[in-house]
Amino acid sequence: MLKLHVSIHMCDMLIGYARVSTDDQDLSLQRVALLGVDCTRIYEEKISGARRDRPELARLLDNIRAEDVVVVTRLDRLARSTRDLLEIAERLNERGTxxxxxxxxxxDTTSPAGRMVLTVFAGIAEFERALIHQRTSSGRAAAKARGVRFGRPPKLTADQIGLGSRLVSEGTSVREAAKLLKCHHATLYRALGLEQVRGSNV
Known part of the structure; x- marks a missing residue:
């Protein structure tokens, strides 16, 4: 769970991050707002927030130092989801940022209230993940009890296996029967529970 312990000092450097999703959108409003709170450096990029490869955000995270403060105009400029926000906040926290x-x-993780809110968010996200896992496990168990089979579906139906068994018992080779069933002969060997002899034409 996220444990935030950042404190703010008068000498902290404010680092801005601004993002718009497309090239025809303008960064100027975000830039003005970030300069208005005395950000000494602003990382800017025009890229969709849905993409994980955001080069300027990566540069920011690589270059920040302890006691810096990353400033955004809105959280959706920084993160595409609550989970993404918590992961970024954790990375910043690890750097003392x-x-x-x-x-x-x-x-605002530089304030006790902000640290508390994000810690609560992290707890809720962890609870939701555990709940989803529990529901998935319960659903699979109930489905198995009803006879639902998981994994890859069988390549041959019961009718095809029955036909293959009859053909082989009547003298048709497994390879010929497999051709008639339009499957690989190894598949029919497995379905019939037969042992395949390497190089055999049976």
């Missing part, structure tokens, strides 16, 4: 959103003052 804070996170602040101008539009969401509750998301």
């Amino acid at each position: 804070g996170l602040r959103s101008l539009a969401e003052p509750w998301a």
